[in-house]
Amino acid sequence: MLAVSGLRKSFGGRTVLDGFDLRVEAGEFVALLGPNGSGKSTALRCAAGLETPDGGSVEVRGSAAMVFQKIHLVGRRTALDNVCSGALGRLPLHRSLFYPQDVREEAVRCLDRVGLADRALERCARLSGGQQQRVAIARALCQRANVILADEPVSALDPQAAVQVMELLVDLAAEGMAVVAVLHQPELAQRYAHRIVEMRTAVAV
Amino acid sequence: MTITVPRRRWPSATAWVVTAVVVVVHVLAWQATEFSPAALVAGWEGMADFLSESLPPDLSVLGKSLEAAVITLYIGLLGTTFSIPFALVLALLASRATTSAVWGRQAARAVLSFLRSVPDVVFALIFVTAVGLGPFAGVLALVFHNTGVMGKLWAEAMDESDRGPREALRVAGASGPQIALHAVLPTVLPSLAGLLLYRLDVNVRSSLVLGLVGAGGIGFLINQSIKLFRFDEMVTHILVVLVLVVVVDQASAFVRKRLGA
Numbered sequence: 001m002l003a004v005s006g007l008r009k010s011f012g013g014r015t016v017l018d019g020f021d022l023r024v025e026a027g028e029f030v031a032l033l034g035p036n037g038s039g040k041s042t043a044l045r046c047a048a049g050l051e052t053p054d055g056g057s058v059e060v061r062g063s064a065a066m067v068f069q070k071i072h073l074v075g076r077r078t079a080l081d082n083v084c085s086g087a088l089g090r091l092p093l094h095r096s097l098f099y100p101q102d103v104r105e106e107a108v109r110c111l112d113r114v115g116l117a118d119r120a121l122e123r124c125a126r127l128s129g130g131q132q133q134r135v136a137i138a139r140a141l142c143q144r145a146n147v148i149l150a151d152e153p154v155s156a157l158d159p160q161a162a163v164q165v166m167e168l169l170v171d172l173a174a175e176g177m178a179v180v181a182v183l184h185q186p187e188l189a190q191r192y193a194h195r196i197v198e199m200r201t202a203v204a205v
Numbered sequence: 206m207t208i209t210v211p212r213r214r215w216p217s218a219t220a221w222v223v224t225a226v227v228v229v230v231h232v233l234a235w236q237a238t239e240f241s242p243a244a245l246v247a248g249w250e251g252m253a254d255f256l257s258e259s260l261p262p263d264l265s266v267l268g269k270s271l272e273a274a275v276i277t278l279y280i281g282l283l284g285t286t287f288s289i290p291f292a293l294v295l296a297l298l299a300s301r302a303t304t305s306a307v308w309g310r311q312a313a314r315a316v317l318s319f320l321r322s323v324p325d326v327v328f329a330l331i332f333v334t335a336v337g338l339g340p341f342a343g344v345l346a347l348v349f350h351n352t353g354v355m356g357k358l359w360a361e362a363m364d365e366s367d368r369g370p371r372e373a374l375r376v377a378g379a380s381g382p383q384i385a386l387h388a389v390l391p392t393v394l395p396s397l398a399g400l401l402l403y404r405l406d407v408n409v410r411s412s413l414v415l416g417l418v419g420a421g422g423i424g425f426l427i428n429q430s431i432k433l434f435r436f437d438e439m440v441t442h443i444l445v446v447l448v449l450v451v452v453v454d455q456a457s458a459f460v461r462k463r464l465g466a
């Protein structure tokens with residue numbers, strides 16, 4: 001589903017990634033571990049197309065969505081609107097001024113999948129951190145992503161919310177998605193991930 | 206353990222040079238503006254005459270004055286409202302958050318700078334020659350100048366918006382305009398509205414000055430009463446202006462506070 005190979009990236013002469021490889025199959029949940037500054041975020045951002053790698057290749061079958069530690073929803077808009085925005089990539093501009101009914105229906109199903117259908121019309125800023133992160137995952141579902149790139153999806157959450165989000169990600173993998181999650185808690189990685197990839201500074205394993 | 210106390214530092218050579226330059230520039234400015242307290246003292250009689258003629262205010266023109274004040278308000282209102290679409294388009298083109306093409310941003314910024322650097326009074330003089338004396342020229346002048354100022358303020362507000370939601374939508378495959386519509390604008394809307402009200406306040410005050418150069422409203426009446434040496438009428442107009450400015454200022458501040466912007 002996701003195949004990253006020989007990824008190289010440096011910022012201003014500092015090499016951050018030097019030949020990073022990662023393959024994630026459909027149905028697989030891979031945890032990415034490593035110390036601060038080892039290039040985990042950079043690797044995911046390259047895979048998502050937010051950074052242009054200096055070398056190497058990124059292959060995604062279908063589409064990839066990204067989930068962030070800081071969640072990055074539009075707090076002033078409703079959960080439903082935020083989830084709908086995942087569908088923008090397949091909507092022509094003239095249909096994206098107001099989300100069409102079919103997109104709204106799909107978005108409600110995605111919210112239902114993450115257990116938040118009843119909060120659809122609430123502004124995101126009013127939801128808890130864990131709920132917001134699940135809305136962000138619903139946005140990825142509404143994007144019909146096959147690959148989820150999650151950069152520290154639970155680092156800002158309390159343990160209970162973290163478990164909820166982790167279980168959701170595992171379930172999505174079980175349903176056929178390819179999931180990569182950067183984690184800082186090895187226990188979580190061991191408990192949930194099918195495979196753990198460790199990153200070291202400028203050397204990927 | 207000994208603690209070394211840093212020695213008191215004397216102003217550096219640069220500080221002396223800067224001080225000297227500032228002083229010289231002020232002397233030059235004093236001469237060029239013919240700044241002269243003596244002339245002010247010598248002319249006090251003129252001022253006293255002026256004051257005695259202007260008091261008490263002639264309240265018989267109050268009705269006319271209020272009508273003209275409403276026109277002034279309307280000029281400021283339309284000048285602000287009709288600049289919204291232009292300011293919005295130019296701000297979207299000028300902001301880093303919404304336009305990635307450097308040349309596009311620079312072109313939009315150049316247009317905004319131009320509109321901003323031409324004072325509204327100059328625009329008013331130009332439009333008076335085109336559409337004649339009257340409030341319409343004032344509205345046009347404000348639309349042009351305010352587009353420049355508000356467009357820049359709006360672009361800055363967009364620049365400061367959080368890049369996170371933009372990136373999330375970019376990964377989802379959204380196009381630039383879609384990102385502007387669904388990530389940037391919803392985030393910055395309260396700031397844009399606050400800036401709009403602030404500009405409305407400023408524009409109502411500007412439209413007074415535009416009246417002085419022939420663009421209608423109460424500024425025009427003030428100009429007329431000065432020309433006719435009817436200072437008592439002028440004072441009435443000025444009192445009405447005072448009320449208008451305070452009311453608009455307070456209303457704008459009240460709504461901005463409610464917006465939290």
Ligand SMILES: Nc1ncnc2c1ncn2[C@@H]1O[C@H](COP(=O)(O)OP(=O)(O)OP(=O)(O)O)[C@@H](O)[C@H]1O
Nearest residue numbers: 011012014016034035036037038039040041042043
């Ligand atoms: N846009 C950028 N410009 C310059 N340097 C960058 C940029 N992005 C990342 N870096 C640098 O690249 C290195 C790796 O950063 P990255 O964020 O990928 O690490 P990380 O493994 O995600 O760390 P953390 O655990 O703290 O999130 C860091 O030294 C960082 O300063």
Ligand SMILES: [Mg+2]
Nearest residue numbers: 040041042151
């Ligand atoms: Mg990181």
